[in-house]
Amino acid sequence: xxxxxxxxxxxxxxxxxxxxxxxxxxxxxxxxxxxxxxxxxxxxxxxxxxxxxxxxxxxxxxxxxxxxxxxxxxxxxxxxxxxxxxxxxxxxxxxxxxxxxxxxxxxxxxxxxxxxxxxxxxxxxxxxxxxxxxxxxxxxxxxxxxxxxxxxxxxxxxxxxxxxxxxxxxxxxxxxxxxxxxxxxxxxxxxxxxxxxxxxxxxxxxxxxxxxxxxxxxxxxxxxxxxxxxxxxxxxxxxxxxxxxxxxxxxxxxxxxxxxxxxxxxxxxxxxxxxxxxxxxxxxxxxxxxxxxxxxxxx
Amino acid sequence: xxxxxxxxxxxxxxxxxxxxxxxxxxxxxxxxxxxxxxxxxxxxxxxxxxxxxxxxxxxxxxxxxxxxxxxxxxxxxxxxxxxxxxxxxxxxxxxxxxxxxxxxxxxxxxxxxxxxxxxxxxxxxxxxxxxxxxxxxxxxxxxxxxxxxxxxxxxxxxxxxxxxxxxxxxxxxxxxxxxxxxxxxxxxxxxxxxxxxxxxxxxxxxxxxxxxxxxxxxxxxxxxxxxxxxxxxxxxxxxxxxxxxxxxxxxxxxxxxxxxxxxx
Numbered sequence: 001x002x003x004x005x006x007x008x009x010x011x012x013x014x015x016x017x018x019x020x021x022x023x024x025x026x027x028x029x030x031x032x033x034x035x036x037x038x039x040x041x042x043x044x045x046x047x048x049x050x051x052x053x054x055x056x057x058x059x060x061x062x063x064x065x066x067x068x069x070x071x072x073x074x075x076x077x078x079x080x081x082x083x084x085x086x087x088x089x090x091x092x093x094x095x096x097x098x099x100x101x102x103x104x105x106x107x108x109x110x111x112x113x114x115x116x117x118x119x120x121x122x123x124x125x126x127x128x129x130x131x132x133x134x135x136x137x138x139x140x141x142x143x144x145x146x147x148x149x150x151x152x153x154x155x156x157x158x159x160x161x162x163x164x165x166x167x168x169x170x171x172x173x174x175x176x177x178x179x180x181x182x183x184x185x186x187x188x189x190x191x192x193x194x195x196x197x198x199x200x201x202x203x204x205x206x207x208x209x210x211x212x213x214x215x216x217x218x219x220x221x222x223x224x225x226x227x228x229x230x231x232x233x234x235x236x237x238x239x240x241x242x243x244x245x246x247x248x249x250x251x252x253x254x255x256x257x258x259x260x261x262x263x264x265x266x267x268x269x270x271x272x273x274x275x276x277x278x279x280x281x282x283x284x285x286x287x288x289x290x291x292x293x294x295x296x297x298x299x
Numbered sequence: 300x301x302x303x304x305x306x307x308x309x310x311x312x313x314x315x316x317x318x319x320x321x322x323x324x325x326x327x328x329x330x331x332x333x334x335x336x337x338x339x340x341x342x343x344x345x346x347x348x349x350x351x352x353x354x355x356x357x358x359x360x361x362x363x364x365x366x367x368x369x370x371x372x373x374x375x376x377x378x379x380x381x382x383x384x385x386x387x388x389x390x391x392x393x394x395x396x397x398x399x400x401x402x403x404x405x406x407x408x409x410x411x412x413x414x415x416x417x418x419x420x421x422x423x424x425x426x427x428x429x430x431x432x433x434x435x436x437x438x439x440x441x442x443x444x445x446x447x448x449x450x451x452x453x454x455x456x457x458x459x460x461x462x463x464x465x466x467x468x469x470x471x472x473x474x475x476x477x478x479x480x481x482x483x484x485x486x487x488x489x490x491x492x493x494x495x496x497x498x499x500x501x502x503x504x505x506x507x508x509x510x511x512x513x514x515x516x517x518x519x520x521x522x523x524x525x526x527x528x529x530x531x532x533x534x535x536x537x538x539x540x541x542x543x544x545x546x547x548x549x550x551x552x553x554x555x556x557x558x559x560x561x562x563x
Contacts, residue, residue: 024393025392025393025394025395026392026393026394027392028387028388028391028392028393029388029392029393029394030388030392031384031385031387031388031392032384032385032388032389032392032394032400032404033388034380034381034384034385035381035382035384035385035404035444035448036385036400036403036404038377038381038437038440038441038444039403039404039406039407039441039444040403041437042419042437042438042440042441043406043407043410043415043418043419043438043441043442044403044406045422046415046418046419046421046422047410047414047415047418049418049421049422050414050417050418050421053421095317098310098313098314098317099314099317101310102310102311102314105307114314114318117318117321117322118321119549120321120322120325120546121321121322121324121325123498123545123549124324124325124541124542124545125501125502125519125538125541125542125545126502126504126519127502127504127519127522127523127526127538128324128325128328128522128538128541128542129324129325130526131328131522131526131534131535131538132323132324132325132327132328132538133324134339134526135327135328135331135339135341135535136323136324136327136341138339140339140340141339141341142327142341142342170320170321170324173317173321174321227409227411230411231411231412231413231414233412233413233416233504233505234504234505234523238523238526238527248411248413251413251414251417252413252416252417255417255420255421255509256417256420256508256509261417261421264417265417268413268414268417268418271411271413271414272410272411272414275409275410275411276409279409
């Protein structure tokens with residue numbers, strides 16, 4: 001098959017020939033069709049249609065968008081969504097960076113243990129983990145028992161943003177650790193020794209040599225966590241409260257309770273625009289599929 | 300070891316705390332499922348198996364489990380086939396707008412699932428697919444395909460195609476070559492894709508909340524409703540069983556993979 005294609009291009013397969021060949025589908029291309037058809041029917045068309053309806057229902061135009069940005073409560077929710085996602089991302093980075101770093105310097109046996117500790121929650125059902133956080137964070141829960149015993153007193157940790165942040169951070173931390181780890185694993189530690197040999201104190205060597213080399217992993221992890229946090233629904237819905245709802249909860253409310261597809265679609269479009277914009281910015285720096293493939297390969 | 304001992308000890312201590320925090324939720328759920336009273340208090344004061352009995356005697360729980368398993372198995376089969384085929388097309392094929400096709404096939408991974416949920420909900424209202432197993436399988440497969448494509452693509456990229464040529468030179472027809480040479484070598488990628496597909500569907504809540512019906516309702520949906528409505532430790536029993544199921548699947552997978560490595 002490939003051979004015939006090459007012959008058709010002529011023996012001196014020049015650059016233009018190669019480009020033409022790329023435009024002419026070969027038989028392998030057909031294999032993409034079933035998946036493509038399914039994704040078009042069950043994903044692309046419905047998403048396209050709900051976005052279209054945001055411009056046509058109830059009347060044609062940008063009314064849904066204008067209404068969104070003119071309603072102070074909605075803008076507050078939008079701002080809260082970004083703030084929560086940013087806080088969760090920063091906390092994940094602060095916890096994930098040292099954790100991933102430790103994974104690269106311990107003995108292989110401990111590395112497996114540390115990896116398992118990250119992968120077990122990663123594979124554990126979202127509902128199971130969210131339920132567990134309800135048990136832990138409730139007013140009479142274990143966390144409050146400990147805080148009480150330590151003399152801090154009981155805090156309100158659930159049905160507010162604190163609970164949402166704690167739950168989301170735990171659920172998203174693996175998405176930070178895994179890309180960080182796969183980048184750090186590839187860093188040649190002799191560079192650190194070289195820097196120290198040239199007279200840099202360990203801390204300077206770390207900050208000036210190691211940290212810059214780990215930046216692709218940081219970018220991948222930060223993007224993954226931020227994007228996932230922006231669209232999170234289950235955990236905010238169960239650990240938070242309607243008073244401090246996030247954008248995803250607002251979208252659900254518009255559609256499932258009010259059957260308002262136009263304004264729900266507009267909110268979805270705003271969420272999607274933010275997500276895709278971030279994704280486009282970052283995919284210029286790192287290849288996103290790399291960040292995801294690291295999740296599967298280490299199990 | 301050139302690490303300064305002090306900072307490393309601190310690092311280890313911090314990471315141990317992170318580890319506890321990562322595992323705490325799972326550790327709480329298991330004892331909760333054996334409590335003897337209808338409360339969220341932890342640790343439980345007395346022990347019983349009543350919530351497991353409850354799970355298997357109340358149709359809303361065990362039927363939800365069966366529905367979930369049925370949908371997840373179907374999704375695994377469909378997504379693995381379609382995703383693997385698409386991965387071949389993306390690695391070996393050339394066709395116009397290949398980058399766009401690639402992006403479209405991976406898009407369900409990037410678009411927030413809540414958007415997919417309302418979109419599918421709106422479309423299914425018109426197509427009358429809400430509350431059908433077919434509808435669930437269709438929507439979950441779209442969410443699972445990207446994982447299969449990513450894992451299989453990764454295996455295919457490192458695959459040495461000269462092995463296929465060698466097999467064909469030795470007289471194997473294309474089908475035999477695929478079955479005896481190509482498939483065994485990319486099998487780890489296919490299997491991890493299948494595992495991702497199963498768990499994607501089995502865990503999925505948001506789309507499921509929108510397209511469920513009283514007849515077709517998955518386990519995560521039942522858990523979600525149970526959490527929002529009442530204090531019912533049956534959910535802890537369900538959670539524990541999910542934990543056991545997932546762990547068993549992952550262990551089997553890891554063992555199969557290790558054996559695979561021994562063979563080659």
